[in-house]
Amino acid sequence: MGAGISGIASDGGTECVSPQGRTGLGEVPESCISLILASLNPLEICKLARVSRAFHGASLADFVWESKLPSNYRFLVCRVLGENLDDLSKKEVYSRLCQASCFDGGTKEFWLDKISGDMCLCVSAKALKITGIDDRRYWNHIATDESRFNRVAYLQQIWWVELVGEIEFQFIPGQYSLFFRLQLGKSSRRFGRRVPNLDQVHGWDIKPARFQLSTTNGHRAMSECYLCDPGNWVHYHVGDFFVDNPNTPIGIKFSMVQIDCTHTKGGLCVDSVLICPTRFKKEIETTLKSNSSPRKKGPRGGNPAMAFCGDFVQLLGPDMSVKIFMHLDDPSELARVCAVSRTWRQFVIANDLCKILCLRMFPEVSGVTHVVEADNMIEPLKVSSCTSLEWEQRTRNHKVYAFLARGLTTAVGKNCISEAISASSTDNYPEESVRNTLEPRDRVEHRYSYWSSKGECDPKASESLVYKLNAKLCIVTEIHIQPFQAYFQFGFPIYSAKAVRFRMGHLKTRKMDEETVDDSGDGDESVENKYLWTYTSPEFPMAQQNCLQQFKLPQPVLNIGGILQVDLLGRVQRQEMDGLYYICVAHVQVLGRPLSPAFDVDIVDLSGRCTLKHYPGVESRASSASSIKDEDGTPSRVRTFTAMLMERGVRSWEQMILSTILGTAVVVDSDESDEEIPD
Numbered sequence: 001m002g003a004g005i006s007g008i009a010s011d012g013g014t015e016c017v018s019p020q021g022r023t024g025l026g027e028v029p030e031s032c033i034s035l036i037l038a039s040l041n042p043l044e045i046c047k048l049a050r051v052s053r054a055f056h057g058a059s060l061a062d063f064v065w066e067s068k069l070p071s072n073y074r075f076l077v078c079r080v081l082g083e084n085l086d087d088l089s090k091k092e093v094y095s096r097l098c099q100a101s102c103f104d105g106g107t108k109e110f111w112l113d114k115i116s117g118d119m120c121l122c123v124s125a126k127a128l129k130i131t132g133i134d135d136r137r138y139w140n141h142i143a144t145d146e147s148r149f150n151r152v153a154y155l156q157q158i159w160w161v162e163l164v165g166e167i168e169f170q171f172i173p174g175q176y177s178l179f180f181r182l183q184l185g186k187s188s189r190r191f192g193r194r195v196p197n198l199d200q201v202h203g204w205d206i207k208p209a210r211f212q213l214s215t216t217n218g219h220r221a222m223s224e225c226y227l228c229d230p231g232n233w234v235h236y237h238v239g240d241f242f243v244d245n246p247n248t249p250i251g252i253k254f255s256m257v258q259i260d261c262t263h264t265k266g267g268l269c270v271d272s273v274l275i276c277p278t279r280f281k282k283e284i285e286t287t288l289k290s291n292s293s294p295r296k297k298g299p300r301g302g303n304p305a306m307a308f309c310g311d312f313v314q315l316l317g318p319d320m321s322v323k324i325f326m327h328l329d330d331p332s333e334l335a336r337v338c339a340v341s342r343t344w345r346q347f348v349i350a351n352d353l354c355k356i357l358c359l360r361m362f363p364e365v366s367g368v369t370h371v372v373e374a375d376n377m378i379e380p381l382k383v384s385s386c387t388s389l390e391w392e393q394r395t396r397n398h399k400v401y402a403f404l405a406r407g408l409t410t411a412v413g414k415n416c417i418s419e420a421i422s423a424s425s426t427d428n429y430p431e432e433s434v435r436n437t438l439e440p441r442d443r444v445e446h447r448y449s450y451w452s453s454k455g456e457c458d459p460k461a462s463e464s465l466v467y468k469l470n471a472k473l474c475i476v477t478e479i480h481i482q483p484f485q486a487y488f489q490f491g492f493p494i495y496s497a498k499a500v501r502f503r504m505g506h507l508k509t510r511k512m513d514e515e516t517v518d519d520s521g522d523g524d525e526s527v528e529n530k531y532l533w534t535y536t537s538p539e540f541p542m543a544q545q546n547c548l549q550q551f552k553l554p555q556p557v558l559n560i561g562g563i564l565q566v567d568l569l570g571r572v573q574r575q576e577m578d579g580l581y582y583i584c585v586a587h588v589q590v591l592g593r594p595l596s597p598a599f600d601v602d603i604v605d606l607s608g609r610c611t612l613k614h615y616p617g618v619e620s621r622a623s624s625a626s627s628i629k630d631e632d633g634t635p636s637r638v639r640t641f642t643a644m645l646m647e648r649g650v651r652s653w654e655q656m657i658l659s660t661i662l663g664t665a666v667v668v669d670s671d672e673s674d675e676e677i678p679d
Contacts, residue, residue, distance in 0.1 A: 033058035038067055041115055042094065065090035068117055069097075070172045071246045079103060079169075080110045100148070108167070109148060113277075119172055120280075123165055123273040125153040130270070131162040142186065146233065147271045154186055156200055157266035161209075161258040165273055168251045171243040175278040178213055178238045180256055183269040184230040194342065196231030201267030207260045211238040216251035227268070231342070235274065235284050313347055322351050331357060335402065349394050354402045361556075416592045418470040421563075424463045425454040427582070434465050437588045442484065450484035452495070455580025456571065463497075463583050465566045466531075471594030472562035476504065478552045478591040479566065484584035485546035490576065495584035496544045498570030500551060505533035506561020531563055544572055548587065556592075564590055 033055055037045050042065075049059035058064070070076065073093060077085050080103050081096055088096070098114040107127035111120055125141075130153060132138040138158040141151050155161065163180075185198040204227040213221040221239020228234065238254055254273060258265060276284075313321045325348070328334050334357060338345040348354065423434040432452040439449045453463045469476075483496035507530060540551045566588060571581035 031058075034061045034064055037061075038064045042068055042117070043115055060089070060091060062090040065094050069094055070112070070117060070119060072170045072172060073097070075170045076110070106149070118174070118277045118279075120277075121167070121169065121275040122148060123167060123275075124149040124151075125270045125272060126151070127167075128153075128163050128165040128270070128273070130164075131160055132158055142269075144187070144269075145189075146187065149272065153270040155266055155268040155270070157264050159261045159264055161265055161268070162255070163257070163270060164253070164255040166251065166253045168249050170246060170249050172246045173243050175240055175242050176275055177240050177278045177281045178252070178254055179235040179274040179276075179284065180211060180238060180254075181233055181235050181271040181274060182227060182256075183233045183271070184227055185267050186269055187231065196342075198230050198267065201230050203263050203265035204258075204268070206263055207258060209236075209256055209258045211236060212255045212257075213239040213241065214253050215241045217242075217244070230267075233271065237281065240278055240281075313344060318347070318351070321347065322353070325351075325353055326356070328357070329360075331402065338402075349391075349398045352394065352397070354398050413591055414593055416469045416471070416474050416476065416590045416594060417564075417588065418468045418562075421466040421468050423451060423453070423465050427452040427454050432584075437465065437585050440587050440589075442482075442586045448484075448488070450584050450586045452484070453568075453583045455575065455578060455582055457580060459571045459574075459581050461571060461581070463568045465568070465585070465588065467564045467566070467588065467590065469559060469562040469564060469590065469592075469594070472506070472560070473595040474559045474562060474592050475556050475595070476553065476559050476564070476590055476592040477556045478550055479564075480548045480550050480587075480589040480591065481542070481566065481585060482548040482587040483542070483544065483546060484586040486584070493573050493575075494544045494546055495571075495573045495582045497542050497568035497583050498572055499539045499541050501539045501567040501569060502537040502551070502553070503533045503565040503567065504535040504557060504559040504561070505531050505563050505565075507563065508532050531565070532561075533565070534560060539569060546586075548589070559592075 037048060037055075037059055040048070045059050045064065049056045069090065074085060076097055077083060077088070077093060080101050082103070085093070094112070094117075097110075097112045100109050100111040102109050104127070107124045109122040109124075112118065113120065124147075126149070130139060133153065137156070139153055139155055142154045143151055146152075184201045184204060185196045187194050187196045189195070208224040208226045211223045211225075213219075219239075219241035221241070223236075223238060225236060227236075236256075238256075241252070243250060252275070274284075316324075325334070325337065328337070331354070334348065334354060338348050417438060420434040420438055426432055426434065432450060434451045436449040437451050442449055451465070479500075479502055481500060483494050485492055485494045535557050537553055537557075543549060568583050568585070571583055574581050
């Protein structure tokens with residue numbers, strides 16, 4: 001369609017064709033562009049000014065920006081900026097007013113919302129009349145980067161608290177709200193992190209504070225509330241007032257009092273008083289906590305919703321924030337979330353996000369009970385209705401699951417088998433014992449090394465091999481099995497199974513753990529009577545190949561008890577000599593990682609009650625020594641310091657982890673006693 005019109009214009013030789021043969025935005029009159037821009041908001045005007053030179057020139061027109069300025073802008077330039085209006089263009093006036101500007105000796109600050117042009121005003125604590133402010137025993141001014149005025153008034157202790165402020169100013173017509181910005185306690189910075197100090201906070205939960213507001217045009221408001229949320233800045237709403245005449249200054253008087261002399265009050269930081277349009281009230285009350293520093297002076301100017309906003313956790317609400325954090329599947333990412341701010345860490349702890357992540361990774365720990373740490377020992381938690389104890393419980397559980405989740409995601413690849421316990425049957429014992437499957441080679445000293453089952457007529461007959469892992473708490477990811485190929489028989493047959501399945505669990509009683517290993521396959525007691533299986537894998541098909549076949553579990557499994565059973569399902573190879581079916585295995589590997597070699601677990605009964613023993617000297621000194629060496633063999637000061645921290649802190653962490661996994665665990669220190677500690 002556009003091409004057709006262009007062609008008609010060219011054929012007719014009309015005057016609308018430019019010397020280059022085409023029209024563009026540069027052909028639009030600047031006056032028309034200015035009329036268009038006058039109907040847009042300031043941000044849209046600035047964006048269109050970058051389109052072309054014509055748009056840029058039109059955006060500088062005074063009548064475009066005069067329509068965006070408040071009706072009393074002449075008063076604002078004189079009172080706030082203190083400059084001559086004739087020296088500034090209307091765009092410069094709007095830009096300067098959108099920047100936070102101090103006046104009255106730096107005790108007040110004014111800015112315009114850059115989008116809507118609404119007025120906002122802030123009064124510092126220095127502009128307030130505070131009872132006892134000149135007595136250093138009660139009040140003092142402290143420097144802080146959390147105030148737009150860089151200083152706040154801090155109350156140490158006093159009987160009578162009274163803050164009164166007055167201001168006379170010309171406001172544009174509309175409804176306005178007034179807030180006191182206060183904080184219980186004072187904060188400081190340590191290593192770049194915000195640390196609140198609540199030592200002197202007291203007396204604010206006995207009687208509420210009273211806030212009052214009155215204006216010269218007859219509006220009055222009063223509210224009472226208890227000061228809350230120690231350690232965080234809170235905007236307390238005093239009341240609302242209306243302005244009808246923009247050309248008449250309006251006087252505003254506001255106050256906060258707590259004059260109950262039956263008790264002292266202390267630990268209060270007074271920052272400022274905020275006056276802003278009521279339409280921002282909901283946004284400010286939604287973000288009561290403002291841990292980050294308020295908006296500084298700068299070109300971004302003044303949307304109060306941006307100046308006093310919190311983070312998206314508070315803006316979106318807990319339900320939506322939990323859904324967002326649930327998409328994190330790496331424990332290190334959740335740890336970074338906790339390091340963002342105190343508010344985010346409390347949110348993660350309160351919603352048990354580390355526990356949810358851990359359960360999502362390993363459903364085996366769904367029955368974990370909460371534990372507490374006391375004097376380097378783990379004891380069952382005595383639940384109390386007290387809020388502080390509940391929060392302490394959540395905090396400790398957060399530490400447990402955070403460390404556990406991190407440990408469970410550590411790369412694994414170590415063979416975890418300690419010894420072979422038994423086989424369901426053995427053809428020639430001990431020459432074909434299950435212990436031979438621990439040897440990675442199929443020949444040892446000119447002798448074949450393998451395990452062989454007894455012959456069966458039924459090819460569906462199954463066999464099982466039971467192994468003990470090198471720790472009673474292991475993460476298992478893969479099992480590798482190599483069938484045996486009989487080179488000494490005609491045709492070199494491979495005696496593999498049709499499929500394999502794996503089970504993990506623990507001995508049913510502590511007494512069974514002390515029995516001697518019987519791998520002959522002729523034991524009187526059934527395997528099902530000895531062990532309690534807590535995990536059973538799906539069946540995996542086995543190929544009839546002489547190689548180390550890898551069977552990766554659908555998900556890493558946390559083995560509690562250190563017992564693994566390999567079920568060999570079905571037989572495929574018949575021996576020509578006797579016509580019976582056999583299964584032969586040359587080598588078995590279990591890839592995983594023990595959580596800690598310094599702990600042991602004794603199963604007391606079938607209910608899951610257990611005894612946890614701690615052996616402080618079990619850790620390998622060699623691994624610690626090697627970890628503090630650089631690549632060239634020289635010790636690293638940073639790694640040495642890290643190793644020292646590990647020696648001091650990791651053991652108590654692992655105590656919490658293991659006790660959490662084991663449910664109602666009790667701790668016995670092996671160096672002191674073998675008796676159980678009562679619940």
